Amino acid sequence: MEIIISNSSGKPIYEQITDQIKGHILSGKLQAGDTLPSMRALAQDLKISVITTKRAYNDLEEEGFITTVARKGCFVSATEPSLLRENNLKTAEEHLQKAVDLAKQSGISLEEVQDIVKILYEGE
Amino acid sequence: MEYAVKATGVCKDYGSFSLKSVDLEIPKGFVTGLIGSNGAGKSTIMKCLTGAVIKDSGTVEFDDGLELKEIGLVFDECPFPQYMKCEQLDGIFTRMFDGWDGEKYFAHLQQFGIDRKKKVKDLSRGMSMKLQVAVAFSHPTKLLILDEPTAGMDPASRDEFLDSLREYMQDEEHAILISSHITTDLEKIADYVSFMKNGQILVSSGKDELEESYGLLKTGGECPIDKELVICSRRSESNTVYLINDKAGVREAYPELVVDDATLEDIMVMFARGDY
Numbered sequence: 026m027e028i029i030i031s032n033s034s035g036k037p038i039y040e041q042i043t044d045q046i047k048g049h050i051l052s053g054k055l056q057a058g059d060t061l062p063s064m065r066a067l068a069q070d071l072k073i074s075v076i077t078t079k080r081a082y083n084d085l086e087e088e089g090f091i092t093t094v095a096r097k098g099c100f101v102s103a104t105e106p107s108l109l110r111e112n113n114l115k116t117a118e119e120h121l122q123k124a125v126d127l128a129k130q131s132g133i134s135l136e137e138v139q140d141i142v143k144i145l146y147e148g149e
Numbered sequence: 150m151e152y153a154v155k156a157t158g159v160c161k162d163y164g165s166f167s168l169k170s171v172d173l174e175i176p177k178g179f180v181t182g183l184i185g186s187n188g189a190g191k192s193t194i195m196k197c198l199t200g201a202v203i204k205d206s207g208t209v210e211f212d213d214g215l216e217l218k219e220i221g222l223v224f225d226e227c228p229f230p231q232y233m234k235c236e237q238l239d240g241i242f243t244r245m246f247d248g249w250d251g252e253k254y255f256a257h258l259q260q261f262g263i264d265r266k267k268k269v270k271d272l273s274r275g276m277s278m279k280l281q282v283a284v285a286f287s288h289p290t291k292l293l294i295l296d297e298p299t300a301g302m303d304p305a306s307r308d309e310f311l312d313s314l315r316e317y318m319q320d321e322e323h324a325i326l327i328s329s330h331i332t333t334d335l336e337k338i339a340d341y342v343s344f345m346k347n348g349q350i351l352v353s354s355g356k357d358e359l360e361e362s363y364g365l366l367k368t369g370g371e372c373p374i375d376k377e378l379v380i381c382s383r384r385s386e387s388n389t390v391y392l393i394n395d396k397a398g399v400r401e402a403y404p405e406l407v408v409d410d411a412t413l414e415d416i417m418v419m420f421a422r423g424d425y
Contacts, residue, residue: 037361069315074340075179076355 042081057103151177153292153324159207168348178321182339183328186421189345191328221285221293227277231270246288257283274301295327332413363411364396381423392419
């Protein structure tokens with residue numbers, strides 16, 4: 026499982042971990058039933074605190090992405106595609122909110138923002 | 150939370166220096182870092198925990214099942230007989246520790262690049278720290294108490310040493326208490342940190358919480374934010390730097406102010422040199 030931690034992204038490390046594991050699950054790199062490294066092993070590997078990996082795993086578990094089986098480890102849950110879509114929709118909305126806030130502060134019009142979104146979306 | 154060791158109200162008076170009612174908890178399964186200036190009392194509290202220094206009052210409780218001999222120690226001064234060769238220490242520790250693993254000891258010597266034929270007194274500071282680490286890793290322990298273990302080690306050696314601590318922490322029954330002036334080492338390894346000053350613990354907290362909450366507010370003129378959030382400050386000719394709590398809240402409330410993240414080193418320097 027590939028996880029890349031940036032110290033300069035401004036995003037908390039636990040969030041970087043949850044985002045990337047979610048990404049792996051969404052993209053199918055991690056499948057339902059796959060084993061995740063233990064919290065201690067991941068902390069050792071990424072050279073970060075166990076508290077951080079624990080927080081990331083707890084969040085992932087709360088959101089239904091993984092399940093922890095006592096003494097066996099953490100596994101990728103059988104997630105419903107709709108749950109994943111909803112999750113991403115929420116994240117997309119948050120990002121757009123930031124863009125809109127910034128646009129409002131700087132006097133950028135709705136039309137201009139819509140144009141940018143359209144170009145970005147179709148450019149993909 | 151389960152504790153490997155819990156110190157409550159530990160006092161020790163040396164006349165010129167005293168520990169003043171120190172509470173320190175070392176949770177099982179985690180690394181606790183101890184930060185403070187020279188003479189803050191880090192070594193003294195570490196020695197009080199193991200009984201190497203007799204405390205005047207207070208209690209030190211060990212977790213059930215943790216015995217003194219299961220504590221691996223690294224102190225700032227190498228306590229081994231100075232005129233013995235490193236390889237001869239094996240004979241002493243075989244008799245001293247149940248479960249002493251001579252093979253492991255020699256493997257660690259080789260791993261750390263310590264010449265087994267060298268006398269203890271001829272080792273450089275970094276090497277004598279590594280020798281103590283080799284000994285601590287070669288008998289069965291559940292707790293490591295490490296006083297400035299990285300002092301004198303070069304960056305690559307420090308990195309290797311921290312890796313070996315991470316390896317040690319794969320067992321959740323293990324715990325580590327470590328002090329270091331190289332605060333970046335603690336940033337890399339500690340789960341919890343405690344700041345000491347003048348024989349007292351100022352703050353004990355999760356390292357992540359600390360890094361998320363503490364910030365440096367840099368401004369001219371009067372303090373622009375609620376004084377409750379300010380821990381201490383340092384004034385210079387051109388500006389004042391405040392160590393503050395809840396930096397996220399301050400950033401949101403005052404987007405025009407400069408609020409930087411605070412490293413453990415920043416926090417330590419502010420605690421040591423700031424005005425309260």
